[in-house]
Amino acid sequence: MRADSRALVPLALAQFICSFAGSNMNVMISDISHDLNTTVAGVQLSITLFLLVMAALMIPGGKLTDKFGRKRLFQLGLIVYGVGALACAVAPGLGVLVLGNSILEGVGTALLIPPVYILATLYFTDLTSRARAFGMISAMAGVGAAAGPLIGGLITSAISWRAAFVFQALVIVVIVVLGRRLTDPLPAQPDREFDVRGTVLSAVGLILIVSGILLASKKAWLMLLMIAAGIVVLWFFFRHVRTTEAAGKEPLLSMRLFGSRVANLGMVTQNLQWLVLMGTSFVVAAFLQVVRGYNAIQTGLIFTAATVGILGTSLLAERLAKRWPQRTLIETGFFVTVVGVCALLLIVAWSTGGALALLPGLFIIGVGIGLMITPSVNIVQSAFGEKLQGEISGLSRSVSNLGSSLGTAVAGTVIVAGITRTPERSYALAMLVLAIAALGGLLIAERLPKAQPSGGPAADGTTADGGADATQTEVLEIDEQQNGKRLEG
Known part of the structure; x- marks a missing residue:
């Protein structure tokens, strides 16, 4: 199969629906709580556990790609996810919702996401096409997370929150059909130890x-x-x-994966990006529904601003990668995100305006996340050769999803603790936590190297200088090794 849009569409769509699942429940807090006779904390538990199961099992999922094959694991993950979505659609109580959403959808995501990034790395072998592929997949990740509240809100208001899970199952069916033409560039290794x-x-x-x-x-x-x-x-x-x-x-995890300083820093930036994005999504959604009394569709519409910001900058990833170093894009992204979080903090804490006052801050956060999400993925994924793609993909996705679960857990816990007693104060404290996290990401990004090192990757997939650094220049060198050519000059 040629590395073109036919290969990219099912991969990007799979990333979209998994990110969508992590945020669409935020606008259903009131509806689910009432229907299942639970609380805001109960819904938060389900959302956080879903993200946590992904984080906990993403590394094993990446490792299993080598044993069973990337396409086979991708298909298995889709099936498990689809079953979980249908279980949520008929859930009579919080327990079944946790089983379907947190466990089955979480396990399914952990199985199917590592193959997405591994196949993209193997299909698109030059820097430009790989940047385009990661840009599209990362854009769909960000858009899925940001558009989850909007789409979930529309479906919940028009039909029911249960229909939102039926929607997920239908998208899974589409991905299964589109993914039939995918081929696995590398053979499975069934005898490989786990x-x-x-x-x-x-x-x-x-x-x-x-x-x-x-x-x-x-x-x-x-x-x-x-x-x-x-x-x-x-x-x-x-x-x-x-x-x-x-x-x-x-x-399960080779210590060689931690030998690249640039890859390590890239994974930290990934963690903090998703911590801020998912934390903001939960905090703002909870505040609007529980404190301001907004319904699902009203809450979802507010998040359109973040969706537009992420989509606009993510789709420019290829063009931006040609003009600016990846460090510059990540630094700029975190700086813009800090400004956006501060805008949400100041406007809502000290303004008497309505929810429309949130739009500028959410849009700015979306722009910031969109700027840096692709370069962070590219830095990490391109730091190693094909022998370690299964492991680094699982580790990278695990770190990102751990950030998502921490964002919902930390910021969510801060606002839930006092949302009925001191809502404005709890909201301000939660946003302050997210601002500090974004500022920390900016400081981490500044430690990325300005210049591209010259050391190429070794035969085992690490870098020639002992695994110290890997950048865009090394992507081309890795590609040369994969094609069995000698590096020149």
Whole structure:
């Protein structure tokens, strides 16, 4: 299959629906709470667990692509996701909603997203076409997250919140049909070992940390205990990885993935981008519905501003990549995002205007996220050769989804804790947390190198200088290796 739009459409559409699922429930808070006899905290739990399951299982999902093949895992993920969406559509209570949305859709997403980025990397082998592919996929990720409230609000208001999950299932059917023509450039390796112990340790560690954050407003001692337990479990995970590698076996996650300084910084920026985007989505949606009494469609329409901002700048990714270094784009994106979050904070906290006062801030945040989402993905994904694509794709997506779950957990917990007693104060505190996160992203982005290093990738997929740096220049060098050519000059 040629690396053209026919290959890109199902991949981008899959990323869209998974991102859509992470944010569309934000506008259904009041409807779901009333229909299922639960609370805002209950809906927040379902949303956060969905994002957390993705984060916890994305690394194993990336690893399984090597064992079972990228296309096969992509198809399996679609099926699991579709079943989960249908379960949500008929959920009689919060328990079934959590099972369908948080568990099944979360597992399905963890299985299908790593193949999306791996196949895009393998299909599009030159810098320009790869930037275009990542630009489209990243744009659909951002648009899915930003348009989730709008589309979800339209469906909820016109029909029911349950119909929004039927919509997801229908999109999955379309992707299955479009994805039949996809081919797997690399053969599956069914005899390849899979690190079960590493999978359990990494998943448990992440779940404990995020679950602890969710308990922040209830029992501080239990929150600290769970976070500490999560850190200890993750320490055992990395110890297991080192021991496994030292024994000559294949762990869940190779420590070589952390050898590239640029890739490490890129993953941190990815984490903070999604933390800010998803945190803003939940906080603003909760504030409008619970405090201002807006319905699903009114809330969703407000988020159109962010959707327009993300879509506009993401679709310019290829053109921007030709004119500006990736560091510049990421720095600019975080700076613009800080301005947008501050605008939301100041306008809502000190203005008596209605929800329309939120539009400029949401639009600015969308522009900022759209500017940096593609270069961050490209930096990380292009830092390694094809041998490590399964692992780096899973790690990269896990880091991004962990950011999404942390954004909903941290900022969501801050606003939910006092939304009925001191709503304006709780909203301001939640937005302040997100502003600090965006500012931290700007500081991290400034540590990315200005110049492109000359060291090329080694045969194992790391960089020639011991895995220190990988940039746009190295993408071309990786491509030369994949084609079996000698590097010249």
